[in-house]
Amino acid sequence: PNSKDNKVQVIKTGNTHFDDFVSRHGGLVRGSWMFLTGTSGAGKTTLILFLQSLCKDVKTVLWSLEMSAKAVERQCSNYKVQHGNAFIADEESCPTFEGFMEMLEREKPDVIAIDSIQMVAKLLLDRMGMDDAVNHAKDVLRRFNEKNNSVLVFIGQMNKDGTFRGPQEILQLADAHMEMTYYRDRNERVISWGGKNR
Helix, strand or coil: CEEEECCEEEECCCCHHHHHHHCCCCCEECCCEEEEEECCCCCHHHHHHHHHHHCCCCCEEEEECCCCHHHHHHHCCCCCCCCCCEEEEECCCCCCHHHHHHHHHHHCCCEEEEECHHHHHHCCCCCCCHHHHHHHHHHHHHHHHHHHCCEEEEEECECCCCCECCCCHHHHHCCEEEEEEEEHHHCEEEEEEEEEEC
């Protein structure tokens, strides 16, 4: 269900801790877009599946180009989605960027997660360079997001030194940048804000 807080529309997940963490409005802010980055094994995809399992009252879609939909479900088996409003698209069901955008226009999901923005950009490399492709995909998805008042989450790949693998200005343009870190020595996963959180 949606509620309004000073005219800001939010999607409540029903998990109070997550809602309070994700924004000062107590939920996912409609019309916003965030970057989710993290180290290998930090649980980025698992977090999206957890989010999909919570958002039973709105449509959610994850476009997984890092692994197949079946592989995502196997990897995140702890978070079995028990409702019919969550969908995982992959390279088989949506092999092109244009096809994915057509699906979004048809289904109008409320929460859209992209894994990963660099993999989407690779689908466009026959037409433009990598940075231009990342920016093009980001701009097209943002326009859809604004028009449909949805929530957009880009998962971003990281370089070995922990920096974002792509145009750095994207991190500053996003409404929020969520970072996930896996500390192997203590088998602990930590979520923190890497930048502004609106």
